[in-house]
Amino acid sequence: MNVIELSGVSKHFGKIKALDKVSLTIKEGEILGLLGPNGAGKTTLISIMMGLLSRNDGKMTILGKNADTSWKDIKKNMNIVSGFSGVHPSMRVDEFLRYYALLYDIPKREQRMKEVMALTNISDKKTQQVRDLSAGYTQRVLFAKALLNKPKLLFLDEPTVGLDVEIGLKIKALVKRLGQEGTTIIFTSHNLHEVEEICTAITLIMNGRIKKSGTVAEFKKRSHKFMTLEITCLDVQKAAQKVKKYAKDVRIDGGTMYVDTDEKNQQAILDAVIKSGSKLHSFAIVEPTLEEAFLELVRKR
Amino acid sequence: MKRVKAEIYRNLVLMFRNKWRLFDITIWPLILFFSLTLFIQFVNPDPNIFAVVIVGIIGWRAVYHMQIEANTTFMDHYWDKTLPHSMASPLTLFEMTASAVIMGFVKLVLVVCMILGLSVILYHFQIANVAAFLIGILVLCLAGIILGMITFGIVLLYNEHAIAFSWAIPDLVVLLSGAYYPIAIFPMWVQHISALLPPFWGFELLKSMYGYGQVNFPLLILSLAVWFIIAGIFLRWCYRKAKKDGRIGKFM
Known part of the structure; x- marks a missing residue:
């Protein structure tokens, strides 16, 4: 009802x-x-x-x-x-x-x-x-x-x-x-x-x-134009070099790398990390918060 | 009826919790009573004029109490920022006004008893005609309700900005209605206005008990009926306008 x-x-x-x-x-x-x-x-x-x-x-x-x-x-x-x-x-x-x-x-x-x-x-x-x-x-x-x-x-x-x-x-x-x-x-x-x-x-x-x-x-x-990937691997610096060409932005925080990218490049980035030989530990999509989604929509007006 | 009871309950709690509000039915009527009766006693007039002043005081309070309650009932919600709660509840404008009328009447009865008691004890005052007295007070109560509906409408539209105005209006109307004197003392154009005001006939009826007023009952009834219709339409219009302008839901 x-x-x-x-x-x-x-x-x-x-x-x-x-x-x-x-x-x-x-x-x-x-x-x-x-x-x-x-x-x-x-x-x-x-x-x-x-x-x-x-x-x-x-x-x-x-x-x-x-x-x-x-x-x-x-x-x-x-x-x-x-x-x-x-x-x-x-x-x-x-x-x-x-x-x-x-x-x-x-x-x-x-x-x-x-x-x-x-x-x-x-x-x-x-x-x-x-x-x-x-x-x-x-x-x-x-x-x-x-x-x-x-x-x-x-x-x-x-x-x-x-x-x-x-x-x-x-x-x-x-x-x-x-x-x-x-x-x-x-x-x-x-x-x-x-x-x-x-x-x-x-x-x-x-x-x-x-x-x-x-x-x-x-x-x-x-509302999310780009996704953010959270990647942990043995050598994040080396992996970062390989994924750069597919990413809008790459940030490194300790042993974790955050990659802002388009949805279609997700597979290419995973492949690039594996090919870099940096020994991948985890690969996850970071969900945007509602606040980020809200701000994105409001700023678009 | 439950919602009218609710509003009366709220009014009573607020009145007894805030003792200063009791001044309205104790100190202020007493000040009005003594300031006028002591002066009249000093002037030492015809005893009938003394009696006219006493019924005039009672009549004035009748208009005042019946008028002011509707405004304070609403303004209590406004001042305490509870308007969204009460106006989003099933409480209707009619029920709010009805509760105010009952509260005003209860206060008035207390004030009338006090003034009559003092008048009898201190000045040996006598009501010349009980029926005329009761009808006169009833007419003034109805006139107070009419004024209350009009000023409530203005308060709905202008909220706190209209308070001083809404407090002053009944006093002005009562003054023009010849509470203690014949309206013949006014210029002719003012007399015409006075004769159109709702309390005028009530005061005439009270004064007539002591030989100082003349009552025309058909005109009295017609005047009250016309003013009731005008006040009802005006209040409804104000409510709709206030709802349209967003004044009902303030503090959301």
Whole structure:
């Protein structure tokens, strides 16, 4: 089942085109990383999908319902954590959660509050005012709030911004777990390692248009013009001389040689190393990181 | 109804957690009450004028409390950066406004009890006609809701920039509506404007208990109905415009 279907969605603010005929399909259980440089249109797109911003054109179906007529039903089944949003600081954690439990009309409210506090490890902070909590705990309170209604669709907008490594890891583990349990998640972050680690699919948006969509593996492969080979052998200096003519660049680091080359030259390089008599130990293709793939795509624009 | 209850719960927690907010239903009404009644006592007028001032104070608070709540309800979300959470939840604009109306009414009841109690104890004040008093306060409550809807719309569009304006509007309207005096003291062109304002008929009704106002019930009802429709359309338009301009989802 498709949880989100956008077709030709456009949005402009005066003369500025923030989104230009965006079409996007997100499947149930997918953790979609929405990437793009600043000002690309990510927040605009998310805001439209959450019903916080109206669109100028296009069709939108969310959770199988027409977004023009069924917002109230849609909103009951979605939730949000945003790294830039806040909490009511003078409310206690349990009061904050009770307020949202009432808003979402959660059955067995107190029980569910206990469950989400346990899930996010904030049970011991239950009676503390939110203003007395650290940024990490505050973010966990927001996660607890977002889990109250067992959302089918969860928007995570920079949820780990400003958090220390340990809390960030806990939150990432929680997001992965939610994805495994079938929650569809739309995740935005400027931390591409995080996106690579968590997301099952990626959509790159630039200048208000979808530039690329696919799985993380497809995304990295398609974007990589040249491959990098990692070769270890007995005499790397000697082998380097032989492979130079097939390579765009050759770097030596101790007993390892890194060769940037075109895909078609892979076999020729392997042959050249063997013929050089340098006694080949290992030969591997180095996968580009998502960050490298992202930068390559962004710089191409 | 659950979501209205949720908003009321949040409002109550925020009010009792932040004790300064209680000034709104204690210190400020008392300052208004004593500053005017002490002055009137000093001037020593006709007892009916004294009574007009007291019902005027109560009427003014009625407009104020019913107007201000819708704005503060929204601005609390704005100031605390929780707008994306509340606006992405199933909470509707109507439910938010309804909760504000209930909160405003509860506060108003407390303030009216306090002012009436003091007036009776200190000045032997008497309500000349309980039915007229209750209808007058009800009319002013409705006028406050109308003003609240209009200023809420402006706050939706301009957020914190409109706060000072939205705070000042009801005071200006009440002033022009003749809270403690007949509007005959204004120039004729101002009188025409005053007669069109929603609180005008409410104050006329309150003053009429003491022989200082005249009520035209068909005009009173017509005025409220027309203003309700205008305010409803305006608020809806502002909400749509704010949603179009991205002001609803601020702090995303």
